[in-house]
Amino acid sequence: MLEVSNLSVAYGAHRAVDEVSLMVGPREIVVILGANGSGKTSLLKAIAGIQPATPGAHIALGGRELTRLRADQIVEAGLALVPEGRGIFGELSVEENLLLGAFARRARAGEAANRTRVLALFPRLRERMRQEVRTMSGGEQQMVAIGRALMSAPDILLLDEPSLGLSPLLCGELFTAMTRIADAGIGVLLVEQNARRSLAIADRGYVMANGRVVGEGQAVALRTDPAVQRAYLGVAGGSG
Amino acid sequence: MASITRRMAVALLGGGLVAAGSAAAQDMKSVKIGYAISKTGPNAGGANVTQIPNYQLWVKEVNDKGGLMLSSLKRRVPIEIVEYDDRSNSEEAVRAFERLVTQDKVDLLFPPWGTGLNLAVGPVFNKYGYPQLAFTAVTDRAPDLGKRWPNSFWLLGTSAQYVDALVGLLTKMRADGKINDKIAMVSIADGFGIDLSKAAREGFTKAGFKLAYDKSYPIGTQDMSPLIGEAARSGADSFVAFSYPPDTIALTDQAKIASFAPKVMFLGVGVGFPLYPGRFGANTEGIMSLGGWSRDNKATAEYREKHKAMHKRDPDYWGSQVGYSSLQMLEQAIERVGKIDRPAIIKELQTGTFDTVLGKIKLRDNMLQEGYWLIGQWQDGFYTGVAPARPGAAPVIVPKPAWK
Amino acid sequence: MLTDALIAGLTLGGMYALLAMGLTLQYGVARIMNLSYGELLVSGAFAAHWLFTVAGIAPLAALLLVVPAAFALSWLIYRVLLTPLVRRAPNREALEVDTILATFGLLFVVQGVLLVMFGGAYYSYSFFAVPVHLPGATVAANRLLALGFAVVVGALLYLGLTRTRLGTAIRAVAVDPVAAQLVAIDVRVAAAFAFALGGGLVACGGVLVSMFLTFNANLGVVFTMKALIVVIMGGVGNLLGALIAGLILGLTETFVATWIDPGLTLAATYAIFLVTLLVRPQGLFGIGRR
Amino acid sequence: MSSALLAVSGLSRRFGGLLAVDDVGLTVEAGQIVGLLGPNGSGKTTVLNLISGALAPDSGSVMLDGTPITGLAPHRIARRGVARTFQIVRVLRSMTCHENVLAGTAFGALGSWGPAARRSADDLLARLGLAGRAATPASALTYIDQKRLELARALALAPRLLLLDEWLAGLNPTELTTGIELVRSLRDEGLSILMVEHVMDAIRSLCDRCTVMNVGRVIADGPPDVVLADPEVVRAYLGSDDA
């Protein structure tokens, strides 16, 4: 269970994230909706420790305080981030990326099992183990990124716009995979532009604007909320 | 009264200046001597062996006596030193010497290290009329320079002098049937190596030698094996290298490794450095180079002891004694003049005869013409002079003994 | 004559490779463009000289003292001097410029200390300078030893970096330091370790070359430049690349010296380097960045 | 189709062993919006790079209004009236918004300089909703504003053909609506547009025609509703449930 309270991120005088509180339980998929520049990415980065939060924030994972920890210690504590742009090691092979995913000491014991699980989730990685990641397509890279994060045996997985730039086909596969990840007992915190699809798989959601949480609720409720519909689900509602 | 001649005016002015000068001289507390030298940069290696230790030794000795005896003051005046680092850079050197003259107002200057820098600062010495006793510069222009800048003295002479001596030695060995007429020559691609190899090329050819191998190599060459290999394959009995210290050592090393033992092995700067016998010990036997010492010269031996006592290492066998002698000449010239009168000191240096560790010295055309060794050879742990032929010259050992 | 040149070229190239491996770690992994690199090499050479002439410790035994000391010193340099720069740099280019400037300052400091301690004079001693007769050529044992070290150290490091998790982690830091944190790698420690390892390697090179090269306190820059050329030719961060680039340079130098003109050896080195850069700007085995 | 503004035929480009673009042909008629679709890695961005001159083709030809521009340097192609945006937004970060747009005005087809150029740069900023940001450094803009600025810079070249590489990606539905309107208005002014896009809503509502690529080859070409119903396109790209 991830609990965040009173989290702010400031760039100079500008507050990108303003006293945000949220929580993610095990097996839960939580989506954060919001316009570009509303602070979603900064929020994830701050939780993962690669962006300093202003003093006063509280981030706890399963009761353990993460606030003062370095990014690598946070991974060790059980929280993994798949950052915007994937953050994979393009010049290393798939195999090496997955190997590094299990660099955390917590991940060593269950490494083999995790690996089996990741390859079951993304079977097409199996045939690409020796390939350099940067030569792979965007969708495959996203699989490597998520797979690598899962190798650290996280309790909570943070995903920043995983569907960005993916074709509709791959996008579908990706959202299916997220459901299966949550089913395996991992809490998923997701930032997505594709509100329709993400609300379809999510349990709960938060809505952010100008760095603040301006709304939250069950995914079902958000889907039918007129304000959310207008802002995030679009009026040109047709689908393929 | 309108007819004061120009000469009179000059005389009056001059008198005034002299009067002002001597008033200052009366309360002269020290003789200020300045120099800028390469403490850092590529020249530092040479400057640190041949030049700086001599400056320090001489200044200490003079000051231990109470200073320079200035008869005009009827007392000894101690020497005060101002030193800078020219960082092996011509522009730095020029500015440092300008600073010494116009800011520090030094009474005398010591020269910097090397041919290039001595030439670079030549105009400054000349403009302000300071004697320049260059003893680490070898240039074919030395005779012209002495005329152009009469205040400058070029004590190591010209490359032709060294080459003539070497050719003389080799010609005699060939006549005695000790070596064949092939020579393998390598030279460093720098002023020193090129000047000498150019002169040598002419000299050898004129004397009927064949240059079986003749190449130059750049400064910073770290591997001498191709050079030594080619020289060995050339079939020459004589190997001549106009090299700098690191290459001299590398060449020796490589020759030893490759078991290349030419009958005559002549190498460049560094053979006379104290680290050379330290490194090669008995293997130095028979190796020839520039410079040289007299085994039976007491003054030299004494100088050597003093140098060793002060610096914990030997002086080098080429420039060091010339350098120390030049300082002795300067000392004697000043004391004969009796005051810091630079034109008079220059005049005395040009014409006087001086008693130095090299023996009695008299300069001709601002150059040291005789009285020092051009070619030396390691013989029994001592780097002894073998040419020119003058009293004390040891017979040359040919062939060079095999490597041990 | 061919084998002669070949073997001479290989030993020279081995020395170049040995000199460059530390830098490829420091620049490729720790992202520090270390201009004071050559000074550390010369310090290693002085240390070996001092230990040999004063304390009578043979250079190979000296390695056991000098390399750990250099490792520790480099670690300290990284943590004290370079970490602030790493921390404040907004991107790789800015860090490159800052570290070039800072290590340029460090270069002068180290050189100055060496000058105060040893003066500007040349130093040289003889150790293991015995001829080894190989078929077709004779080489100095100490040079052969340097080649051997280059090959062994290069191979060990290569295996370590590619076959172990720790090594892969170090390479990951080189590829993307931010992402490396996200897989629980303590980037500060990993970078410091790579930098220090580079320092240890260069000191090892210094000890080995001191057996056959004449050196003084001012010689560092020469080695830095040679190492840089090898590193860039081989591809930044690529150990095997450094080994091969070193050997290519060594062979070029001896071949040019033997068959063309010794006066053109350095020109040939630079020409090959420049041509490599023009044809493959990322180096022989580098991966294009940006 | 000699009347086409852009006519690409037989275009191929190889990277090492990989044939990234394989005998691709497509056309953009004057005043049309053409969508270039396909799975990731199918070679769409490479096609844009080959048209804009960022890469030179191994074979094939690119004709702009009847004149070959194949393999010309990018700046020459830009001056002939082809402007582009980038998949990952690229603004000139250390320069102001005004200077960003001025860079387009100064070196584009018109190549104007001086007060007139400065005025037209300001006009373009205003048009894209960045009126008050002229003196703001581009790096201080939000993502969406950077996308706007990038488009303003491209328009400053006074192009005849505009290449948009996922310009609408990453926008939320509201922003998307605005974006679609903007692109439509550009077409209505006579600009021809070739756009690489994954946002199906945009494709349906904007495109006059679509070209779909897979593994470097064109697999379908025609009006959007026809192409998007093509079984091969559905199999390779859309997937069966685009819920």
Next chain:
Amino acid sequence: MTPRRLIVSAAAVVAVGLLACVPLVFGGYGLSLAINLMSYTVLATAWALFSGPTRYVSLATVAFFGIGAYTVAVFGEVFAWPVVLVIALAIGVVLALIVGLSTLRLSGVYFVIFTFGLAELVRQLVTWYEVNVTRTLGRYVFIDVTTAQIYWQLLALAVLVFIAGILIRRSRLGLALRVIGDDETVARHVGIDTTRAKVTLFALSAAFITVTGAVMAPRWTYIDPAIAFNATVSFQVLIMALLGGAHRLYGPVLGVVPLALLFEVLTANFPNHFSILVGAAFMLVVYAVPRGVAGLIEEGRGSLRGPRRGLST
């Protein structure tokens, strides 16, 4: 002309007038120091003319400087002085064009090392030519140019380099270079002929550097490749320009003056610890003045537009 611009122009004219009087007031060492400051001002400003906006860090400074000096060594006693300068200029520009056309597609550290290699290559080739063809290494330059004349020539060069800088900054070329500095790909796609822009600037910058080398040469009497192609010149220019701030035309001067004076004070007072002190001072500068002196001034004025050291993106 706005009043402010008028005042600045008038101040510039007065400053140049005062600087022109330096040789009349100071002799010997003072003039030497002024020459040092002035030559590095021209070199660093010319360096930043190209490297500032494009962010290509060049270490080829001494290649051009040395060529200038060597041209004087070869032709100094053959032709009249202005002719010699023109020859030097021509050689410098031709080399810059060749180098520029072949190398400007390299980026980052690769360009840095390439340019360093270039300087060494030129030096090695000149050496080899002299050794094997002319068979003399080291040439004597006895030209009747007084120190004051050298100073005035440098001052004229400094004025020219500043005028060139101002004109470029206001021109389309100036904008092109800044675009290139930010993002070269974008530059190409907005219609900038990046190669031409870079090569033009590189050649212009090289022209100033070459002529500076030629003007300085008569000060040394004797020139050999080691003297003419002394790599420390390249480093010193780089450091001075970066310390001052290469993103501003006036930036490099702000680095030249304090650093040259610092070197002078240290070398005069601590000849045996010069290296240590210079190195320490240097590192202090890196840590304490991260955006160059020009950056400090901008901070003082409250504007933060310049990038760090004018080189980072």
